[in-house]
Amino acid sequence: MTRTLKLWLKRLQFRTPLRNQMVHRYEYFFWPAELAFLCELLEQSIRDGGIVLEVGCAQGATTLFFNNHITWAQRNKGLRDDVAYVCLDTFSGFPREHSLYEQQHRGKTTATYKDYQINSPDWFKYMLKLNGVTRTSVHQGDAAKFDYAGLGSIGFCLLDVDLYLPTQAALPRIYEQMRPGGIIVVDDCLPEQDYDGARQAYLEFMSSLGREPEIHHRKFGIVRKPAQETAP
Numbered sequence: 001m002t003r004t005l006k007l008w009l010k011r012l013q014f015r016t017p018l019r020n021q022m023v024h025r026y027e028y029f030f031w032p033a034e035l036a037f038l039c040e041l042l043e044q045s046i047r048d049g050g051i052v053l054e055v056g057c058a059q060g061a062t063t064l065f066f067n068n069h070i071t072w073a074q075r076n077k078g079l080r081d082d083v084a085y086v087c088l089d090t091f092s093g094f095p096r097e098h099s100l101y102e103q104q105h106r107g108k109t110t111a112t113y114k115d116y117q118i119n120s121p122d123w124f125k126y127m128l129k130l131n132g133v134t135r136t137s138v139h140q141g142d143a144a145k146f147d148y149a150g151l152g153s154i155g156f157c158l159l160d161v162d163l164y165l166p167t168q169a170a171l172p173r174i175y176e177q178m179r180p181g182g183i184i185v186v187d188d189c190l191p192e193q194d195y196d197g198a199r200q201a202y203l204e205f206m207s208s209l210g211r212e213p214e215i216h217h218r219k220f221g222i223v224r225k226p227a228q229e230t231a232p
Ligand SMILES: C[S@@+](CC[C@H](N)C(=O)[O-])C[C@H]1O[C@@H](n2cnc3c(N)ncnc32)[C@H](O)[C@@H]1O
Pocket: 029, 030, 054, 055, 056, 057, 058, 059, 060, 061, 062, 063, 088, 089, 090, 091, 092, 093, 094, 095, 098, 116, 141, 142, 143, 144, 160, 161, 162, 166
């Protein structure tokens, strides 16, 4: 296609509602400083071993950002090159029983929890392929029921499923599979908002471990598996 034809097609597109698809938008769920903080944790965890797990990956904005950071760190900082990155999502939004629980038991009567329903594992895999990401495997399933034991030892996990029930069910299962020194980051630990179920589950889990909460950037709940696990 000639440059002139491309230009006219773009100009035409800009006159339609499809213009939103052609201009660049910031589509990350995290601020730049938050992404930088997560990259530091991610890199350190990879140095110490284990797989990377992202639970709740939506369209893959953070998946791609993290994978690019891993590639950059491999090329420039000698990070190991055998990192496995595992993604898990329903790819159809929140399971109904989880959103109903928020509405009926956590007083979130005005929230609909209908986000993220338009997605597909095939689209996600295609996005990875288009961006040349080959270290990532994609699983479709419910975070509350997934068999984490089959993944092997986990070094870093971003748990980003927002609501109480999946976070509460997934946290102990993922923790069980973390290698000593591994780190789980629970997103959405900000209080008093429609997605504060994750915060409640995080606080309860830390309490069950007999530990103080460690919240960074006001929203990231951190769980560190001790290098040497001690009896509670
Ligand atoms: C906030 S988005 C994740 C954003 C992503 N981590 C990023 O930074 O780009 C939440 C995702 O969690 C998924 N999700 C919600 N409940 C889930 C569950 N029980 N099991 C698996 N995925 C779930 C949704 O489908 C959605 O894609």
